[in-house]
Amino acid sequence: MTTALTSPPSPDVAEKPMLLVLGAEPPPRLGRLTGRARIEYADESTLAALLPSADVLLVWDFGSHAVRRVWPGAGPRPRWVHTASAGVDHLMCPELAESDTLVTNARGVFDQPIAEYVAALVLAMAKDLPRTLELQGAREWRHRASQRVAGTRACVVGSGPIGRAIEHTLGALGITTALVGRTARDGVHAPEELDRLMARADWVVSAAPLTEETRGMFDARRFGLMQPSARFVNIGRGQLVVEDALAKALKERGIAGAALDVFEHEPLGPDSPLWEVPGLIVSPHMSGDTVGWRDELGTQFVELYELWEAGSPLPNVVDKRRGYVPGH
């Protein structure tokens, strides 16, 4: 391959580009590429052997870390890698970051569903819904006063499209919402303001990408800043949170409640102590996954592929050193 790394195959090349899909199941919508790409499938065991012949890699199994393990190996590498996820932490490695390979992500598909999921968690906690369901199971009628969310304050960490969608949806419920990003800009607070904003928030929502700067950012010290009546939600990445510190804050009533949709180790094993931490809602990494989401991810990839094929610039290009698509 001697073409420029981000350019499409030249028309005089008889061979169709090889699209390698990492995933246990064929993505929907790829049928639209029939005759225009040679599609092959890899799993974690065959990825290393197939990677050198791939022009494009579609990381469909976004729970896999195989790309990060295999990439530094021998042989040529795809010119373009697309991941069917918002985060890229599961595939990024120094060799990929320093290469000319373009990395794109599923920016846009998950924003609104995740914002709704956060609103569902915030409202469920304010209205004490988990306790209501417990009491229902015990056939017990016990009236309680619940909380209003209008007029409360949220601090959302992460100023990408997901954080912004959360800000918008919580705002629509009358919750005053402050966004914290990597750098201060219009409507976004700098990381230096996080401690102050967390200390006065009723809701702290973690929606940041996982990078070396954000890993473990929600630790014992930061949970200690929160009000005892405040609650914490993580829909970003499990590694943003020091899980033991959160469990301790909940057990000692340093904070009033929390909901985790993502975890340091996924799936969470049946013996994890997190299942039973008081005041903690555990869900299986599903916040962005609404009915039809696989179709949307498939359609998004096909649209990107058609741009790539035509030699047009791609949207959703990840800044590989930062680990996310830089904001607008």
Place this chain on the structure above:
Amino acid sequence: MTTALTSPPSPDVAEKPMLLVLGAEPPPRLGRLTGRARIEYADESTLAALLPSADVLLVWDFGSHAVRRVWPGAGPRPRWVHTASAGVDHLMCPELAESDTLVTNARGVFDQPIAEYVAALVLAMAKDLPRTLELQGAREWRHRASQRVAGTRACVVGSGPIGRAIEHTLGALGITTALVGRTARDGVHAPEELDRLMARADWVVSAAPLTEETRGMFDARRFGLMQPSARFVNIGRGQLVVEDALAKALKERGIAGAALDVFEHEPLGPDSPLWEVPGLIVSPHMSGDTVGWRDELGTQFVELYELWEAGSPLPNVVDKRRGYVPGH
């Protein structure tokens, strides 16, 4: 008493007005009336004896039906009755309806909290939160695709301030919402349109006052109109719903889910079959009751009392024949 029935006591009457409170606990904020009203307390057993000497009756225990039972008895009656609730069905009787006694309600206090509660239920059902909590209890990681609420349709029955607050909050979540009221007017559909609107709704919300026209309006026929994927929420009054018909619709998967906050008989007894109907969320008549709500109700009554004392017209006057405060 020879003063006009809605006028305040004349200043030359040395005796302070007698304010009778029906309730087990003293309402907050009444201290502001010290020296300006003689406050006495009644329970269900003493109400009949005290009612003739009361100038004003505050129905603080809004779960009690004692007023309706006692009112038709002998003796003079208060000139003004205020109930610390939105609905007045628990106190209205023909003799009260035909009397000159003014009836006011707690219009305004519950709107926003109830709208938030409905949003919490809608989002919890869309995101399958009850099942998530069940799986958490079983320490089971089971990913599911959930639903988006943006782009779905709701039909809200009841066009008073509670129905309108629900319309506004669901609208803020991107849910297209149709209001149905007693008469068609700007932004409100006539009852004749209910069947058509229910048939296409993803969410049907019952927020109507209980009157002879609305009693049992959600019956087997109407649940039969709903889409199998649709869900039903009742935060109005239990008697609006034929509970057996709802249970049957859920068991036979005629509809996908429901949430009841109000019931034909409250509190719901431990032997009620409703606790265990599949896909039904049962909560103990708490949708409008947020922290501080007793204070708000007390403050609202004191403000009305001060208007009444000054001879000013009162807001929140119930049309006693219709059974609610007529809309604007």
